[in-house]
Amino acid sequence: MKNPVISQIPLKNLMDLKIDFAFKQLFGSDRNKRLTIDFLNAILNRTGRNNIKDVTFINHEVGGAYKEDKLSHLDIVLKTQNEDIINIEIQLANKNDMFKRTLYYWSRLYNLQLQKGKGYHTLNPTITINICDFTLFKNFTHYHSSYHLYEDKTLERIQKSDDVLEIHFIEMNKFFKAWLMEELNPLEDMIVKWLLLLSMVDGRRQKVYEDIYKVLEELAMKDRNLREAFEAWEELSQDPESIIAYESRIKLMIDEVATLEDAKYHAEQAGIEKGIQKGIQEGIKAIARKMIAKGNTNEEIMALTSLTVEEIQLLRQDVE
Structure with missing residues (x-):
């Protein structure tokens, strides 16, 4: 135009x-x-x-x-x-x-x-x-x-x-x-x-x-x-020289913005993954607490939840 x-x-x-x-x-x-x-x-x-x-x-x-x-x-x-x-x-x-x-x-x-x-x-x-x-x-x-x-x-x-x-x-x-x-x-x-x-x-x-x-x-x-x-x-x-400098600046700034967006995305994904893992661990511990309350042994709880003996003992102290 x-x-x-x-x-x-x-x-x-x-x-x-x-x-x-x-x-x-x-x-x-x-x-x-x-x-x-x-x-x-x-x-x-x-x-x-x-x-x-x-x-x-x-x-x-x-x-x-x-x-x-x-x-x-x-x-x-x-x-x-x-x-x-x-x-x-x-x-x-x-x-x-x-x-x-x-x-x-x-x-x-x-x-x-x-x-x-x-x-x-x-x-x-x-x-x-x-x-x-x-x-x-x-x-x-x-x-x-x-x-x-x-x-x-x-x-x-x-x-x-x-x-x-x-x-x-x-x-x-x-x-x-x-x-x-x-x-x-x-x-x-x-x-x-x-x-x-x-x-x-x-x-x-x-x-x-x-x-x-x-x-x-x-x-x-x-x-x-x-x-x-x-x-x-x-x-x-x-102006030819200005056009070259301008295009270089655009590329640099777009790359910079993209880098920031990538970092933000990966941080969010890491946060989601961390949240999922935390939720799984909380669910496993909830199951272990119920088994402790019902009188299940450490071996039975370990077989179902993959928790260690030390972790189960700590949970027993909380429950008891």
Whole structure:
């Protein structure tokens, strides 16, 4: 499918922006800085005098400190005009350590600011944004969760004017569900257009949502940033070197997800097997207890249950 308004190539050729390589290429470069600023203001709900006006990209990978993290994700790390540090990360699979992992990498960024000879007052607010392509909070229906440091009773933030810690989780499947239920309006909420952009192509399932494209096409007629995002997205999706890197990332991430699913399956099967064996043993012991109560000898019980003399003696003590 081609369209002269915002897409000059078939939609199926566009990269999936939920793949961290593609996301970083679009939102993590000086070339597309204005798009990144608009994206961040939407997520962080920054408006008026409080909005982000400029960013500096920092060539620093937060991940990779541990073996299992190597090559598993690519981060965007940047600094705002107010010296706030922001880390954006895409996650395709839940490794069941998301919270502690997030706090660990947040602490690394916060700690790295303190240079030798400088005081704690030089530490600036540090913000982490996690875009998750899975369900993280099973008890929450809303797709965007944000966390700060509060006092338990008054719910007052630890620093009203300058939040030290700010962590965001965006669950893409919940967003998509809310969109299908017609609960979202991109004209009322700036974040919706950007998350629709991330949702439009699903590279792992080889699916393109043309209904989302039509909505974005209409919005792009009046939204300069959205038009520029499509132009940059198209250019990226046609660059030979980027295509090779993108395909490699997809393979790596699919393999990683498959490894996690296999480990989960085998753990479940081991649990089932363990449960069956436990049930059998409990059944055998129940039979032995009844035989003991009826006065059967150890030899008779051993012949029927295959329990050892020691095990039968222990059961006798319980019964008697």
